[in-house]
Amino acid sequence: MSEQPFKVSVSDADLDLLRRKLDLVRLPDELEDVGWDYGTPLSDVKRLVARWKDGFDWRKAEEKINEFPQFTRDIEVDGFGTLNIHYLHQKSAVENAVPLLFVHGWPGHFLEAQKIIPLLTSASGEHPSFHVVALSLPGYGFSEAPTKKDFGLAQYAEVANKLMLALGYNEYVAQGGDWGHAISRTLAELYGHKYVKAWHTNFPFGTAPSLTKNPFRYLLYMVTPYSAEERAWLAQTVKFQQTGAGYNRLQSTRPQTLGYSLADSPVGLVAWIYEKLVTWTDGYPWTDDEVLTWISIYWFSRAGPAASVRIYMEVAKDRAKGTLGTRYSTIPLGLSYFPKELVRVPQAWARTLGNVVQESLHEHGGHFAAYERPEELSDDVRKMFAKGGPAHGVVPGKNGYA
Amino acid sequence: MSDEQPFILSVADADIDLLNKKLQLVRWPDELQGADWDYGSPLTDIQRLVARWKDGYDWRKVEAEINELPQFTRDIKVDGFGALNIHYVHQKSTVKNAIPLLFLHGWPGSFLEVRKVLPILTEASADHPSFHVVAPSLPGFGPSEGQHKPEFDGSKYAEVVNTLMLTLGYTEYVVQGGDWGSFLGRKLAAQYGSTSVKAWHTNYPNVQQPPSLLRFPSLYLAHLFTPYTASEKAGLERTKWFLSTSRAYFQEQATKPQTIGYTFADSPVALLAWIYEKLVQWTDGYPWTDDEVLTWISVYWFSRAGPAASVRIYYETVTTGEYHTLPWSPVPCGLSYFPKELVVAPRAWARTIGNVVFESAHESGGHFAAHEKPVELVADVRDMFRKGGPAFGVVGGRTGYD
Numbered sequence: 001m002s003e004q005p006f007k008v009s010v011s012d013a014d015l016d017l018l019r020r021k022l023d024l025v026r027l028p029d030e031l032e033d034v035g036w037d038y039g040t041p042l043s044d045v046k047r048l049v050a051r052w053k054d055g056f057d058w059r060k061a062e063e064k065i066n067e068f069p070q071f072t073r074d075i076e077v078d079g080f081g082t083l084n085i086h087y088l089h090q091k092s093a094v095e096n097a098v099p100l101l102f103v104h105g106w107p108g109h110f111l112e113a114q115k116i117i118p119l120l121t122s123a124s125g126e127h128p129s130f131h132v133v134a135l136s137l138p139g140y141g142f143s144e145a146p147t148k149k150d151f152g153l154a155q156y157a158e159v160a161n162k163l164m165l166a167l168g169y170n171e172y173v174a175q176g177g178d179w180g181h182a183i184s185r186t187l188a189e190l191y192g193h194k195y196v197k198a199w200h201t202n203f204p205f206g207t208a209p210s211l212t213k214n215p216f217r218y219l220l221y222m223v224t225p226y227s228a229e230e231r232a233w234l235a236q237t238v239k240f241q242q243t244g245a246g247y248n249r250l251q252s253t254r255p256q257t258l259g260y261s262l263a264d265s266p267v268g269l270v271a272w273i274y275e276k277l278v279t280w281t282d283g284y285p286w287t288d289d290e291v292l293t294w295i296s297i298y299w300f301s302r303a304g305p306a307a308s309v310r311i312y313m314e315v316a317k318d319r320a321k322g323t324l325g326t327r328y329s330t331i332p333l334g335l336s337y338f339p340k341e342l343v344r345v346p347q348a349w350a351r352t353l354g355n356v357v358q359e360s361l362h363e364h365g366g367h368f369a370a371y372e373r374p375e376e377l378s379d380d381v382r383k384m385f386a387k388g389g390p391a392h393g394v395v396p397g398k399n400g401y402a
Numbered sequence: 403m404s405d406e407q408p409f410i411l412s413v414a415d416a417d418i419d420l421l422n423k424k425l426q427l428v429r430w431p432d433e434l435q436g437a438d439w440d441y442g443s444p445l446t447d448i449q450r451l452v453a454r455w456k457d458g459y460d461w462r463k464v465e466a467e468i469n470e471l472p473q474f475t476r477d478i479k480v481d482g483f484g485a486l487n488i489h490y491v492h493q494k495s496t497v498k499n500a501i502p503l504l505f506l507h508g509w510p511g512s513f514l515e516v517r518k519v520l521p522i523l524t525e526a527s528a529d530h531p532s533f534h535v536v537a538p539s540l541p542g543f544g545p546s547e548g549q550h551k552p553e554f555d556g557s558k559y560a561e562v563v564n565t566l567m568l569t570l571g572y573t574e575y576v577v578q579g580g581d582w583g584s585f586l587g588r589k590l591a592a593q594y595g596s597t598s599v600k601a602w603h604t605n606y607p608n609v610q611q612p613p614s615l616l617r618f619p620s621l622y623l624a625h626l627f628t629p630y631t632a633s634e635k636a637g638l639e640r641t642k643w644f645l646s647t648s649r650a651y652f653q654e655q656a657t658k659p660q661t662i663g664y665t666f667a668d669s670p671v672a673l674l675a676w677i678y679e680k681l682v683q684w685t686d687g688y689p690w691t692d693d694e695v696l697t698w699i700s701v702y703w704f705s706r707a708g709p710a711a712s713v714r715i716y717y718e719t720v721t722t723g724e725y726h727t728l729p730w731s732p733v734p735c736g737l738s739y740f741p742k743e744l745v746v747a748p749r750a751w752a753r754t755i756g757n758v759v760f761e762s763a764h765e766s767g768g769h770f771a772a773h774e775k776p777v778e779l780v781a782d783v784r785d786m787f788r789k790g791g792p793a794f795g796v797v798g799g800r801t802g803y804d
Contacts, residue, residue: 017427017429020427021424021427021429024420024423024424024427025668026420026424026667026668026708027664027667027668028660028663028664028666028667028708028709028710028711029548029550029707029708029710029711030660031549031550031551031552031714032550032551032552033551033552034552034660037552038552038658038659038660038661038714038717039658039659039660039661039662039663040658040660040661040664041660042660045664145432146434147432147434147435148434148435148436149434149435149436149437149440242657243657244657245653245657246650246653246654246655246656246657246658247654247658249649249650249653249654250650250651250653250654252650253647253648253650254441254442254650254651254679255441255442256431256433256437256441256442256443256444256445256675257441257442257443257675257676257679258442259431259441259442260430260431260443260448260669260671260672260674260675260676261662261665261669261672261675261676262431262665263429263430263431264428264429264430264431264669264671264672265664265665265668265669265672267664267668268664268665268668268669268672270664271660271661271664271665272661272664272665275658275661303432304429304431304432305431306431306432307431307432310434310441313441
C-alpha cells in the first residue's frame with residue numbers, strides 16, 4: 001500500500017484493558033534507603049502508576065502526537081515480505097533542504113526527534129535546512145514487526161533506505177544514536193555514496209584501532225597517550241558494562257522470555273524503561289506525563305513491546321557472523337560526544353567508525369541527545385552541512401539553502 | 403513469636419482471587435515463526451500453562467499436599483538485621499543417632515525440592531546411614547520473611563541457617579545443597595567449619611576455572627597431564643553454553659533486582675515465563691507436568707516476601723565480591739556430578755572447591771538433582787557418610803546408625 005496519512009488512535013478496548021490492569025497492580029517491597037542502587041525505586045514507580053491511573057490523559061497526549069505529520073506505507077523487505085512502516089515526515093519550506101533520516105533506538109521512538117524537527121526544518125539563510133523523516137523502526141511505535149527470524153541490521157537498513165527512496169529522496173543523510181547509530185552505520189556501509197551521502201551520530205562508540213583494520217590510526221594510537229579525561233571515560237564504560245548492561249544481555253539472549261513481562265505488565269514496562277530514561281540522561285527533568293507518554297508508545301505499539309527487544313538478539317547474531325560493522329565507509333561522518341552517554345571511548349577509537357569530518361564535545365547531555373539537548377545536536381548537524389562545513393553540498397542539488 | 407511454631411501453608415483467598423483476576427486479563431506478546439526455544443520460553447507452552455492455571459489447577463489441593471510436610475517457623479536473629487521469621491521443614495528419623503542434615507535450596511527452587519529426598523534420607527536401615535533433615539526456606543523465599551535492609555550478603559544467609567540448626571539442638575551437622583545451596587554449603591564450611599559444620603555435599607560443583615599452580619600444585623599437575631574424558635569434554639561444552647548464552651538472568655538479578663522485580667510481582671505470566679525457562683533448560687529431559695510447574699511458580703507468586711525479594715541474593719553476593727572469592731575449607735566435601743548441570747567442571751577443576759573426599763558421577767540428571775534424581779542423590783549422600791565411607795562419624799555421637 002502506498003503512502004497513507006496516519007493518526008495515532010488507540011482503541012477504547014486497549015485503553016480499557018490498561019486501566020483494568022492498573023487497577024490490579026501488585027507491587028514488590030523495597031529495601032530501606034537504597035535509592036537507585038537496586039534498580040528503579042518504588043516511590044517513583046508508585047507515583048507513575050498512580051498518575052497513569054488517574055490524571056494522565058492519553059487522548060490529550062495522542063492529540064499532541066498527531067500534530068506531527070505522520071504516514072504509513074508498505075515497504076518490501078527481501079525475504080521478509082511487506083512491512084507496513086510508520087513515519088513522521090516534515091518538509092522544510094526550503095525546497096532544496098537536505099533530506100535527513102532520523103533513526104531512533106531502544107527504548108527510544110520516532111518522537112525522540114520532536115524537538116529537533118522544528119529546528120532542523122526551520123528556514124534561514126544563516127544555516128542549512130533539512131527535510132526530516134523519522135521512522136518507527138520495524139517492531140516499534142506504529143510500524144509492523146517482522147514475523148520471521150534473522151531480521152538484522154541489513155534488513156533495518158534496507159527498510160530505512162527504501163523508505164527514503166520511496167519518498168523521492170534518492171540521496172540523503174542519516175542521523176542516529178543507540179540502534180540509530182548501528183543502523184546509520186550499516187546504511188553507510190551498504191548504501192554509502194550511492195544513496196547515503198553522509199551520516200552523523202551522537203553515539204560515538206568505536207573499538208580500538210587495530211593494526212590490520214586501521215593501520216595509520218593504529219600507529220598514531222600507539223604513540224598518543226590517553227588524556228586523563230579519556231581514561232575516566234573508559235572507566236565509566238567499564239562501570240556501565242558491569243552494573244548497567246544486564247538488560248542488554250537479556251534482550252540479546254532471551255527477548256521472548258522478557259517479552260511476556262513487557263507485554264503483560266504495565267508497571268513492569270514502566271520500571272524497565274523508566275530506569276533507562278533516568279539513568280541514561282544527564283539530569284533531564286522528566287515530568288511524569290512525559291514519561292507516561294513515552295512508555296505508552298511502547299505499551300500501545302502496533303506490534304506490542306516484546307517485538308521491540310528482538311533487535312538485540314538479531315544483531316548479536318549479525319555480530320557473531322562478523323559481516324557488518326567491519327567495513328569502513330568513506331562518506332563524511334560527524335560525531336557528537338555527550339558526557340552522560342553510556343559508553344565513552346577515546347576519540348581515537350571513535351574515529352575508526354568512518355571518515356570523521358567533524359567532532360563536537362559537549363558539557364551536558366546523555367544518551368537521548370536529540371531529546372535532551374536539541375539545540376546542541378541541531379547545531380552540530382547544521383555545522384556539518386553549513387556553507388563552509390565539512391559536508392556541505394554532499395547531496396547534489398539539496399544543500400539546505402534557498 | 404520467637405519460638406518454634408507449627409506452620410500450615412494457607413494462602414489468603416484475596417491473594418488467590420487477585421491471581422485469578424490477573425490471569426483473566428493476560429496480554430500476550432507475539433512470537434516469531436519457528437522460534438521454538440531460540441528466543442526464550444515458547445508461546446505455546448506459556449499459553450498452555452496459563453490456561454491450566456486459570457482452569458484446572460487446584461491450588462488448595464496442592465496446598466493440602468504441601469502441608470503433609472512437617473513445617474515450622476521461628477524467629478532467627480541476624481547480626482545487624484534484627485530477627486527474621488524463618489520457615490522450615492523438619493523431619494526427624496526414627497534412628498536416634500541420625501546425622502543432622504541441613505538441606506539448602508536455591509533459585510528458582512524452594513523448600514519443596516526436599517520432598518522426594520526427605521523420606522529416603524530419613525529412612526531407617528541397618529544398611530545405610532539415616533538423617534534428621536532440616537530444609538529451610540532461605541530468607542526472602544517461600545514462607546520465610548525477607549531481609550529489609552541492604553547488604554544482607556552470603557554470610558548472613560549462612561548465619562540464619564546455622565543459627566536455625568543450633569536452635570534445633572543440632573550443634574554439629576552436615577550440609578547438602580545445589581544452586582545457592584552449593585554456594586552456602588561452601589560458605590558454611592568456611593564460616594562454621596571449626597564449630598558446627600562437619601561436612602558438606604553438593605550436586606553443583608560450580609568451579610569455572612582450572613586449578614592454579616600456586617594454590618593447587620598437585621591438582622594443577624594432574625590437570626596438565628591428564629586428558630579430559632569424553633564426559634568432561636561434554637561438560638565443558640555444556641558449561642560454555644550456559645556461560646555464553648544463558649546467564650543474562652544472573653546478570654540482571656545481580657545488578658538490577660528491583661527493576662526486574664516489578665515484573666515478577668505484578669505479572670504471573672512474566673514470573674511463569676522467567677522461571678519455566680530454567681525448569682526446562684536446566685534439567686535433563688525431566689518430564690515436568692503442568693501442575694508441577696505451576697506449583698513451583700506458585701511458591702514464588704504467593705511467597706511471603708513476594709517474588710522480587712528472592713533475587714536480591716544475587717545482588718548482595720556479587721556486589722560484595724563474595725560470589726567469586728569463596729574460601730577453601732578443610733571440612734570434608736562430597737561432589738555429585740550430573741551431566742546437565744549448568745557448570746560441569748572437569749574433575750581436576752572441581753576438586754579445588756574444598757577438601758573433596760567423595761565423588762560420584764551420573765549418566766543423567768541436571769541442576770535440580772534432588773527433584774530429578776532423588777534416589778541417586780541420596781545414594782551418593784549415604785555413600786559419603788556410611789560405615790566405611792569417607793565422612794563416616796564426622797558428627798560426634800551421631801553416626802547415622804543406632
